[in-house]
Amino acid sequence: MVDSQDIILKAQNISKQYRLGLVGTGTISHDLNRWWNRIRGKEDPYLKVGESNDRSTKGSSEYVWALKDINFEVKRGEVLGIIGKNGAGKSTLLKILSKVTGPTTGEIKTRGRIASLLEVGTGFHGEMTGRENIFLNGAILGMTKKEITAKIDEIIDFSGCQRYIDTPVKRYSSGMTVRLAFAVAAFLEPEILVIDEVLAVGDAEFQKKAIGKMQDISRGEGRTVLFVSHNMAAVKSLCTRGIVLEHGKIKFSGNIDDCLSVYSGNNSDSRMSNYKGKGIIKKAWIPKKNISFLDTLEIKVAFETNIEVKKLILGIVIKDDSGRELLSVNNKHYNQPNLNSELVKKGEVLIAINRLRLIPGKYSIDLFFGDTLVDLEILLDAITFQVSDNNNSFFLSKINLKNNPVFHENIEWGLQE
Amino acid sequence: MDTKVDPQDWLYTISPKRKLIDLNFKEIWRYRDLLFLFVKRDIITVYKQTILGPLWFFIQPLFTSVIFTLIFNNLAAIPTGNGVPPFLFNLAGITSWNYFSTCLTGTSNTFKANQGIFGKVYFPRVITPLSVVFSNLLKFGIQLLVFVLFYIYYVFFTDQVVLARPQLAMVLLPCLVLFMGLFGLGFGMLLSSLTTKYRDLTFLVSFGVQLLMYGSAVMYPLSYFKARVPEYAWLVEYNPMTTIIELFRYMTLGVGQFSWANFIYAGVISVVIFLIGLIIFNKTEKTFIDTV
Incomplete structure (x- = not known):
């Protein structure tokens, strides 16, 4: 039995409907029809007609449910992985979670501030210097000026762009821009962090640093994280629990290993030997x-x-x-x-x-x-x-397990002069 | 984080239903730094890599006033009132009109221009149009300063008899600026919300603002228009911007006349337009990303 106090986020019957085809033709007539039904106290006529969202089969309805009746709970300090194929509804769910767009039905309740990282460097302005952009981007992500000022040295240090920090960002290489942007995001301190595949940025060295930072955030600092990615290795190493989405519905939820095997189409119980x-x-x-x-x-x-x-x-x-x-x-x-x-x-x-x-x-x-x-x-x-x-x-000694999957027990070491 | 919370007591709720006006002032206050940074960005980036830089803030209203004086006063001989230099008359009109029109055009494409940011991260959307109004307020301040400098020049350094005098009603100037801001903001938010679905309005805004200027008594006194074209005078007279500009010129130059009725009319219209704009904006901000 889970203590209800421990649940930091609860999604109930979340659904999202989209209209297919061109927006524009028939928009006014549908809007008027909706409005006419509403003033008579009736339900939106277009809410009934949606079909489940299967990208590959052709449907008859103009309306489609990108998400349908999604229910889940997230406990404090949990790292929840959201996986699914393209078009399964992952990004829509993240957009609703980060309040970019509203759900058609249902509601999400939270006990903490949500900050979302659907993209790094949102709102960067090329004409402004790196330092100015740190402040602007940080503020867009929900930090106050005071918080940013307190962390600016750490952020600059993490980004590795010290030398260029007072140069306009338009002079940066794309890699540097991304590093700077990720550095700002890494120092966000909301209770709930929503992350889309932003880890797939920068060079290998920086990616490692980014994944490490994400692990610190989730494990060390006990932050609640919702994480969407196609990088199964990253999902597996970061998340404790997962949700598999398919055609806008939850196909499976539970232990992350089970999620990954459900996702990869292998329904065997992989924990068994x-x-x-x-x-x-x-x-x-x-x-x-x-x-x-x-x-x-x-x-x-x-x-x-x-x-x-x-x-x-x-x-x-x-x-x-x-x-x-x-x-x-x-x-x-x-x-x-x-x-x-x-x-x-x-x-x-x-x-x-x-x-x-x-x-x-x-x-x-x-x-x-x-x-x-x-x-x-x-x-x-x-x-x-x-x-x-x-x-x-x-x-016994501090060997880095991540870097040494195969270990030789008898390597001899000696100094020769 | 060990505070005992009641299981029913949720901090935030994300749901499709919304109150008519759902302005979370606490939240907007929490994002005040963002508002400030947006204003700073607008100010410092506009004239980056230009030679004249911030001088452009002065050049535009000055040149417009010179042209207006040439065309409307010298050529068309529109009287500006006894002892009021036409240049000052036009500068007063343009300065106040500019504030309104930049607020309107600046906020009217809020959703379209910020699609990228709005689609990726949440913050109170109303911060963006507000920042436009504030950065324009700063520009308005600078232009007002130019107006004052020319005022002083005309009074002390020319042989012209300048009868224009600031009036006591000038203490109400901040209210007038507020009305202009609210009016421009409200109208702009309304347009930006409607343009997310119906793009036709974007075309309307660009030339509509220009046309509106001619109907707002910017380059002529309302009394002159009434005397010459009485049958259409109501069009100009009930335009709240006419009232505001006339009031502005009365306060600063003493032309036209002051009436509380006009002042209250401008105030009420501005607040109403602002509220309507806010309601529509609030309704739109939740779903615009799906329709834009």
Whole structure:
């Protein structure tokens, strides 16, 4: 049972209707019809006719529901990821949340100030200097002059544009403008922060800095964040809970890992260590419960085919929790290239990885099952597993886990003169 | 953040329904720095990379007055009143007209011009037209100063008999400026709201303002118009801007006459137009991004 006090934002029956086609033809007649119904105390006639918003199929109505009956709650300090395909209604939802446009029906109640970051650098004026723009942009985003003055040095420092700060922004490179803009946004301090895909800006170094800052905001400072992105790795590393939108409706809401698997079209319960396939791979699992660094990792794959196959090839791809591939091998790469020289229809393959060099964290395995000619079945994220930290002698000192997915325990260090 | 809040007690609600006038003054007050920064931006960026810079604030009304004096007074021989230099008469009219018309044109494209910002971030929308009115107020102040300088020049440094004298009613000048501001702002907000859906109005504004100037007694006294074209005089007479400009000239130059009825008429019309503009603006700001 959730304490109702803890809920900082509550959306009830949020719907948003849009009119398709050209605005202009028939606008006045529809407006008059609406007005005529309203003064007689009737409902808006065009509210009834909307269809669900499926981009690819042609509908008969001019009106469409970009969002329909959206309900969700956000707890204080939670980072909620909103994911969905193009046109699922993510941006519309963000626009309503950030008060840029109103909902057609329903309401959102909040217990805190909402600041939105649908774009960085909103209101930047090319003729003004970087410093002047920090003040203007900050004020547009809802900061007071006092707040900005208190933070201006930090903002300039974070942007890395010290040298150009008193030069008009029109002389900046586009990257510098974006850095400056993001720096202002990063120092916003509302209770609720709404972010659209603004992280996809700047060079790699700055993106890393930006994601780091976002993590600080959500974890360290306990801010409530609503985050929309197509960058699954970023969503996964930032968010705790998620909502999957499809055709303007909530398709799924819950744990972020489940959301991501729902979104990627894989409805398997990825937290389980064994997977029951529908096709050729009947089952794939890791028998051992507790895996730690330098253990032997055993993976078992049970299969059954309709036809008999010779020279099976089983490939595995191990990925970390942001989807980065760490290992991509199959049995051909190793000393026993032939799993079988006889024809088989069913069996069980055991893959044993000795002295596992994966540092503590979550991983998933893709399976590629086939023969020398084709892949007969590919299962993405067939197994997920966790490497735990119980043998932590190697990780006593401060190693950056993000930068070292694969760790070598015996690298020798010595000074030679 | 550990303050005990009642579960029913929400800080903000986002909903489709709105009161007729839903002005959150507390919120606008919280955004006062933004208002100030917008005004600053308007002032400092307009004449960036120009040689004459802020001098343009003076040049425009001066040249217009010179032309008006040539055409309407020297050529068409419109009388400006006993002992009132036509140039000063025109400068007074243009200065006050300029404030109104810049407020009107400046605010009338609020939604269209700020689509980019409005579509991305929320702040009380009314801040934007307000900032236009305030930055124009500053320009009006500068132009008023020019007017005063020429006044002094005419009184002390020319041989002309200048009978024009500021009147006691001048203490009401701030009210008059307020009326002009409210009128321009209200009218502008009304137009900007309607243009989001019906673009036709943008065309109307640009030449409509020019036409309106001729109907607002800027370059002629109302009494002269009444004497010469009595059948259409009501058109000019009931135009609130005529009343305001006539009052402005009476206060500063002593031409025409002052009546409380006129003063109250201008005030009431301005406030009413302002309120109508505000209501429509409020209705529009929530959904304009879908129709613009």
